[in-house]
Amino acid sequence: MPDRRPCSQRAADNVQPSPCQSGAVLRIAVVGSGPAGIYTTEALLRAGSTVDVFDRLPCPFGLVRYGVAPDHPKIRSITATLSQVMDHPAVRFLGNVEIGSAITLEELDDHYDAVVVACGAATDRRLGVPGEDLPGSVSATDFVAWYNGHPDAPPDAFSLDARSVMVIGNGNVALDVARLMCRPPADLARTDVAGHVLAAFERSAVREVHLVGRRGPAQARFTPKELRELGETVDADVVVDLAELELDEVSRRLLESSPAARRNLEVLTDWAQRPPPGRLRRLYVRFGWLPVQVQGADSVTGVRLERARLDATGTAVGTGDYQDVEAQLVVRSVGYHGVPLPGLPFDRRTGVVPNADGRVLDGGAPVPRRYVAGWIKRGPTGVIGTNRRDGTQTAACVLADAAELTTGGQRGGSDVVELLRSRGVQVVTWDSWTAIGLAEAALGQLRGRESIRIADRRSLLAAAGL
Numbered sequence: 488m489p490d491r492r493p494c495s496q497r498a499a500d501n502v503q504p505s506p507c508q509s510g511a512v513l514r515i516a517v518v519g520s521g522p523a524g525i526y527t528t529e530a531l532l533r534a535g536s537t538v539d540v541f542d543r544l545p546c547p548f549g550l551v552r553y554g555v556a557p558d559h560p561k562i563r564s565i566t567a568t569l570s571q572v573m574d575h576p577a578v579r580f581l582g583n584v585e586i587g588s589a590i591t592l593e594e595l596d597d598h599y600d601a602v603v604v605a606c607g608a609a610t611d612r613r614l615g616v617p618g619e620d621l622p623g624s625v626s627a628t629d630f631v632a633w634y635n636g637h638p639d640a641p642p643d644a645f646s647l648d649a650r651s652v653m654v655i656g657n658g659n660v661a662l663d664v665a666r667l668m669c670r671p672p673a674d675l676a677r678t679d680v681a682g683h684v685l686a687a688f689e690r691s692a693v694r695e696v697h698l699v700g701r702r703g704p705a706q707a708r709f710t711p712k713e714l715r716e717l718g719e720t721v722d723a724d725v726v727v728d729l730a731e732l733e734l735d736e737v738s739r740r741l742l743e744s745s746p747a748a749r750r751n752l753e754v755l756t757d758w759a760q761r762p763p764p765g766r767l768r769r770l771y772v773r774f775g776w777l778p779v780q781v782q783g784a785d786s787v788t789g790v791r792l793e794r795a796r797l798d799a800t801g802t803a804v805g806t807g808d809y810q811d812v813e814a815q816l817v818v819r820s821v822g823y824h825g826v827p828l829p830g831l832p833f834d835r836r837t838g839v840v841p842n843a844d845g846r847v848l849d850g851g852a853p854v855p856r857r858y859v860a861g862w863i864k865r866g867p868t869g870v871i872g873t874n875r876r877d878g879t880q881t882a883a884c885v886l887a888d889a890a891e892l893t894t895g896g897q898r899g900g901s902d903v904v905e906l907l908r909s910r911g912v913q914v915v916t917w918d919s920w921t922a923i924g925l926a927e928a929a930l931g932q933l934r935g936r937e938s939i940r941i942a943d944r945r946s947l948l949a950a951a952g953l
């Protein structure tokens with residue numbers, strides 16, 4: 488019998504899966520080629536499994552390619568390490584294959600002993616205020632996808648003709664958005680952003696950015712390094728009101744236990760005390776304001792904010808003191824949210840698949856042959872490296888269940904790629920992905936850049952030779 492104790496009880500922090508006790512080679516499908524999917528694959532490989540990694544997009548790497556900002560090449564360079572895993576002879580990349588439409592989860596059971604879903608959190612959390620859906624009010628998810636050349640993002644989705652922009656939220660994504668809005672376009676011209684994205688930033692009319700958090704500086708979820716970078720890279724006067732940095736009792740206690748929050752406060756206090764150097768733009772970093780209405784008739788004209796205080800639990804509550812801020816573009820950067828995958832249980836409130844250490848649960852009972860990793864398992868938190876431990880934990884559960892997985896006897900003989908091609912699916916293999924990379928490098932050479940993103944799906948498939 489497989490050991491069904493939670494993996495956390497069976498494994499130390501750096502759990503290293505051991506080869507399957509049954510000695511059988513497991514054949515696993517991993518759905519999603521972001522860090523969570525690839526780190527899970529890496530751990531499964533160490534135990535001798537063979538793995539097919541599916542992605543609905545023609546390109547691998549998930550949010551490393553389509554989430555990490557273009558001016559963060561060092562973070563993006565993790566793709567070199569992830570590629571080493573994908574280069575392993577026991578791994579295949581099957582891109583441009585959407586599970587649910589090209590092939591169902593149930594059909595995967597004919598080909599694999601188990602399926603690990605690592606599809607991330609594809610949509611945004613809602614603000615829940617009037618006016619949220621007005622033209623000009625967008626999710627950071629959409630803006631980030633656009634500037635990263637995501638094939639689902641229309642090239643003309645953003646023209647950046649707003650003079651004043653409000654970014655709502657105090658997380659690292661909000662920092663990315665605010666920074667890119669204020670960076671000199673020449674900095675972006677050194678990155679791999681697609682031509683239409685660079686052109687929009689070069690024409691940008693943005694002169695004011697308001698980065699607004701509902702709680703205080705102690706509760707901001709910025710990583711200190713990213714916050715400091717904001718001040719160092721923007722062509723903007725960073726404006727912070729010292730009064731908004733004042734701490735209440737709850738925040739003072741929080742600060743004592745959080746070195747990151749203390750470092751953030753140091754950076755913010757420094758900015759608040761600096762005389763503005765008189766740059767092209769103004770970047771207002773604000774704390775303690777609840778967005779209560781996105782204003783406008785046909786499109787966004789501003790946001791009504793309500794001054795907030797923290798209650799005893801640290802929740803932001805309104806005080807009845809309102810302020811209207813002009814803005815023609817509102818970027819809601821209040822976190823991601825998972826979307827259900829047909830055939831898998833899903834908790835709509837939390838946006839994750841119910842699970843125990845990666846084993847999918849339905850009504851509290853494990854669902855045979857189904858596992859999850861990454862944001863769809865634990866919610867949209869943590870940095871890229873967090874997924875290594877997460878994926879290793881999920882792989883350890885798969886391997887602990889190996890005896891049960893290999894006795895199912897449902898695995899058919901036909902190859903899944905043949906089946907997909909017979910359905911007209913243009914499967915992007917690792918070799919075809921390499922061809923896309925070369926085509927992007929060639930495009931870059933023409934413009935004196937290392938590489939330029941190919942954004943639309945048809946051109947990606949053409950570059951892949953399909």
Ligand code: NAP
Pocket residue numbers: 562612613614615655656657658659660661663700701702706707708710713777778803820821822823867868869870
């Ligand atoms: P996040 O870190 O969860 O931040 C979400 C922010 O939205 C919080 O400040 C939250 O405030 C605020 N918020 C939520 N609901 C709100 C509402 N109704 N009204 C106003 N504000 C609201 O999410 P994220 O920025 O999307 O980042 C997702 C994950 O990716 C994080 O783990 C992040 O660190 C990571 N990431 C890392 C990097 C990097 O390392 N360079 C870059 C990008 C993303 P409360 O705290 O009050 O809830």
